[in-house]
Amino acid sequence: MPNSLNTLGPEINMPVVCMDDTSRPNDIPISKWPVKGSKYTVINRVRMINQGNTYGVLLKEISLEGCYPWRFYAESRFAIDVAAFAKMHSEKEIGTELDKENVEGGVLEAA
Numbered sequence: 001m002p003n004s005l006n007t008l009g010p011e012i013n014m015p016v017v018c019m020d021d022t023s024r025p026n027d028i029p030i031s032k033w034p035v036k037g038s039k040y041t042v043i044n045r046v047r048m049i050n051q052g053n054t055y056g057v058l059l060k061e062i063s064l065e066g067c068y069p070w071r072f073y074a075e076s077r078f079a080i081d082v083a084a085f086a087k088m089h090s091e092k093e094i095g096t097e098l099d100k101e102n103v104e105g106g107v108l109e110a111a
Helices: 082-092
Strands: 014-018 039-048 054-059 078-080
Touching: 014 082
Parallel strands: none
Antiparallel strands: 014 039, 014 078, 039 054
């Protein structure tokens, strides 16, 4: 796993799709930037107080490690991969029905 920030809590493992790959800061290499339409896995979510209380995410597949001061990708760049999320939960056989009303919107909410 490319992230060293896993001390933030347990992993989320939420499948997402990048919906916005615009406005990459020049000091972040293209290889560390999400690509629109590509699938990723959110492993953690934090509130970024210094960025207007918006939310940021860590991804399993790519990392901003070494790109200080950048540490998190803006959560608003991603949408939940509904099909992968539903499959993930149906495979766990947790005995509860997936709350489709909350998942079908597809977008992770940002503050």
